[in-house]
Amino acid sequence: MSILFCSDSEDPAPWRDAIAQALPGMPFRVWPDAGALEDVRYALAWRPQPGALARLPNLRAVLVLGAGVDSVLSDPALPLDLPVLRLVDAGLVEPMAAYALLAVLYFQRRAGAYLRQQAHAVWQPREQLPPARWPVGVMGLGTIGRVVAQRLAANGFPVRGWSRTPKHLDGIETFAGRERLAAFLAQSRVVVSVLPLTAQTAGILDATAFAAMPEGSYLVNIGRGDHVVDGDLLAALDSGRLAGAMLDVFREEPLPAAHPFWRHPRVVVTPHVAAPTVAADAQAQVVENIRRLERGEPPTGLVDRSRGY
Amino acid sequence: MSILFCSDSEDPAPWRDAIAQALPGMPFRVWPDAGALEDVRYALAWRPQPGALARLPNLRAVLVLGAGVDSVLSDPALPLDLPVLRLVDAGLVEPMAAYALLAVLYFQRRAGAYLRQQAHAVWQPREQLPPARWPVGVMGLGTIGRVVAQRLAANGFPVRGWSRTPKHLDGIETFAGRERLAAFLAQSRVVVSVLPLTAQTAGILDATAFAAMPEGSYLVNIGRGDHVVDGDLLAALDSGRLAGAMLDVFREEPLPAAHPFWRHPRVVVTPHVAAPTVAADAQAQVVENIRRLERGEPPTGLVDRSRGY
Numbered sequence: 001m002s003i004l005f006c007s008d009s010e011d012p013a014p015w016r017d018a019i020a021q022a023l024p025g026m027p028f029r030v031w032p033d034a035g036a037l038e039d040v041r042y043a044l045a046w047r048p049q050p051g052a053l054a055r056l057p058n059l060r061a062v063l064v065l066g067a068g069v070d071s072v073l074s075d076p077a078l079p080l081d082l083p084v085l086r087l088v089d090a091g092l093v094e095p096m097a098a099y100a101l102l103a104v105l106y107f108q109r110r111a112g113a114y115l116r117q118q119a120h121a122v123w124q125p126r127e128q129l130p131p132a133r134w135p136v137g138v139m140g141l142g143t144i145g146r147v148v149a150q151r152l153a154a155n156g157f158p159v160r161g162w163s164r165t166p167k168h169l170d171g172i173e174t175f176a177g178r179e180r181l182a183a184f185l186a187q188s189r190v191v192v193s194v195l196p197l198t199a200q201t202a203g204i205l206d207a208t209a210f211a212a213m214p215e216g217s218y219l220v221n222i223g224r225g226d227h228v229v230d231g232d233l234l235a236a237l238d239s240g241r242l243a244g245a246m247l248d249v250f251r252e253e254p255l256p257a258a259h260p261f262w263r264h265p266r267v268v269v270t271p272h273v274a275a276p277t278v279a280a281d282a283q284a285q286v287v288e289n290i291r292r293l294e295r296g297e298p299p300t301g302l303v304d305r306s307r308g309y
Numbered sequence: 310m311s312i313l314f315c316s317d318s319e320d321p322a323p324w325r326d327a328i329a330q331a332l333p334g335m336p337f338r339v340w341p342d343a344g345a346l347e348d349v350r351y352a353l354a355w356r357p358q359p360g361a362l363a364r365l366p367n368l369r370a371v372l373v374l375g376a377g378v379d380s381v382l383s384d385p386a387l388p389l390d391l392p393v394l395r396l397v398d399a400g401l402v403e404p405m406a407a408y409a410l411l412a413v414l415y416f417q418r419r420a421g422a423y424l425r426q427q428a429h430a431v432w433q434p435r436e437q438l439p440p441a442r443w444p445v446g447v448m449g450l451g452t453i454g455r456v457v458a459q460r461l462a463a464n465g466f467p468v469r470g471w472s473r474t475p476k477h478l479d480g481i482e483t484f485a486g487r488e489r490l491a492a493f494l495a496q497s498r499v500v501v502s503v504l505p506l507t508a509q510t511a512g513i514l515d516a517t518a519f520a521a522m523p524e525g526s527y528l529v530n531i532g533r534g535d536h537v538v539d540g541d542l543l544a545a546l547d548s549g550r551l552a553g554a555m556l557d558v559f560r561e562e563p564l565p566a567a568h569p570f571w572r573h574p575r576v577v578v579t580p581h582v583a584a585p586t587v588a589a590d591a592q593a594q595v596v597e598n599i600r601r602l603e604r605g606e607p608p609t610g611l612v613d614r615s616r617g618y
Contacts, residue, residue, distance in 0.1 A: 091439075094439070094440075094465065095439070098414060098418065098440065098464070098465070099418065101410075101414065101464070102411065102414040102415065102418055102420065105407060105410065105411040105414070106411065106415075106420075109407065109408065109411055109582075110582075111411065111415075111577075111579075114577070114578070114579045114580070114582075115424070115577065117580075118571060118577070118578045121564075121566040121571040121572075123562075123563035123564055123580040124580060125580050125581065125582045125585070126582070128582065128585060130400075130403070130404070131403075131407065151464075154463065155407070155410070155460075155464075156403065156407070253432075254432035255430075255432055257430040262427060262430040263430075268420075268423070268424065268427070269423070269427045270420075270423045271423070271426075271432040271433060271434050272434070273418075273419075273423075273434045273435070273437065276434070276437060
């Protein structure tokens with residue numbers, strides 16, 4: 001029996017150490033040096049090679065090293081009955097809420113305009129609306145979205161929320177379903193997306209969505225890059241429909257050097273840092289889940305594969 | 310009897326309208342077209358010409374059009390017994406707290422580093438400490454400083470406060486007096502100054518202060534430009550002692566185009582917008598104070614001229 005680490009982008013070393021300390025005697029291998037495939041009982045995966053997990057006949061569970069599981073579920077070869085576990089919080093929520101707040105304040109306080117002015121030594125105060133006149137719409141109202149919404153509201157911004165299925169949040173008006181999306185967007189001076197990536201949400205931030213947003217509004221994307229139709233966003237920025245965007249996630253990461261987002265004067269690019277996984281929390285969660293599975297207890301973070309999160 | 314508007318930088322028109330509506334029959338004049346000097350009973354002042362107020366023999370009070378009164382008190386000709394009234398809050402506090410939070414998040418989340426990277430299409434996540442390991446020091450614990458401190462604490466930052474005289478704030482460690490300044494600074498990863506400008510605080514942010522701050526720390530100045538010794542700040546930035554500064558106030562405003570702050574890669578310049586005076590609130594306060602003085606009642610915002618605020 002062994003644990004197999006399946007990721008080309010993540011460093012296996014800290015995970016090897018954590019497993020060796022917490023589960024001594026459990027062999028730790030790193031794909032493609034998997035040893036005997038039939039020995040692998042657990043896979044720790046982040047963007048695994050498509051098809052790799054399907055080659056492990058005795059795999060009991062995939063433990064995804066993040067909150068988003070789209071890079072695992074998108075593998076068409078993934079056995080349908082294989083349990084997929086995701087990280088729950090693991091220190092992800094607080095940094096996401098703080099990133100969203102920073103982005104909203106950045107736009108509301110005209111920071112981008114002042115940085116552009118500074119490049120030319122221009123002293124020019126800009127009109128600035130108070131938070132009370134700066135409604136923010138949060139797309140996605142799960143564990144992360146709820147905290148994002150509450151954090152923004154606590155800092156004086158009127159907040160509305162949208163999700164696929166109806167949700168209730170104290171003090172926050174919520175909209176549900178695709179048919180209410182335009183009404184939600186029309187009232188949002190900034191839209192913050194923390195949606196999970198599913199077949200229903202891929203490409204949801206497209207020309208139709210941007211056309212529904214108020215003239216001169218802003219987009220903050222800390223969900224997944226595939227939510228955004230890049231060309232539609234660029235067109236909306238160039239037409240003035242959108243006044244700016246702060247983007248942390250992209251269809252291809254690292255964002256290719258030739259991508260126009262890098263050079264667009266109204267786009268801020270950050271390198272997928274809204275929620276750096278806090279290693280110690282994440283490792284403790286993965287170890288605890290392996291222990292639970294070994295004891296036959298229910299694990300945390302079991303993904304509903306029909307929903308996709 | 311008349312009201313005289315004394316400012317070269319502010320627009321008198323909205324004040325004329327507000328006074329005409331609230332105090333009909335009270336002549337409103339704009340310096341230097343003051344009419345008969347002995348008729349002037351109240352002066353509305355923002356950076357008045359030095360010596361101007363001393364020429365008004367029957368002046369009952371100076372109503373300063375902001376929270377900071379240094380530009381009025383610095384006039385050596387100002388009669389010693391003339392009451393000086395400042396705006397109290399008038400919507401100043403909330404924007405100051407939000408600006409401080411934006412600045413602290415900007416530095417803690419490495420926004421400046423990511424903007425510099427973006428200019429070269431560089432995708433490179435940076436080390437980022439959580440708010441719990443990012444202590445912020447607030448200098449000045451009056452009406453504004455208290456709210457700034459509480460807002461930062463509510464967003465997860467450990468906050469300490471410094472003031473000239475001892476103050477108590479729930480949940481916030483406070484330091485008082487010049488002899489405790491170095492100990493306060495040594496524990497602050499970001500120092501946010503909202504101090505009033507007095508003889509005791511002018512030049513307080515100098516080489517000695519920066520040397521007491523931790524290596525790689527940050528400065529946010531939303532007090533007054535004269536608190537900072539500009540050359541000392543530039544030297545501290547260039548030596549790496551300070552990692553960055555966000556400055557909203559300057560010794561000379563507008564900041565001269567040749568000033569090195571404009572071009573320094575680790576300085577963010579904003580054009581004195583941390584607390585745009587909310588015109589309607591400010592006008593209501595000034596009108597109410599004139600009414601109180603006319604009725605012989607105590608006004609709000611009376612400045613203790615021995616303290617300077």
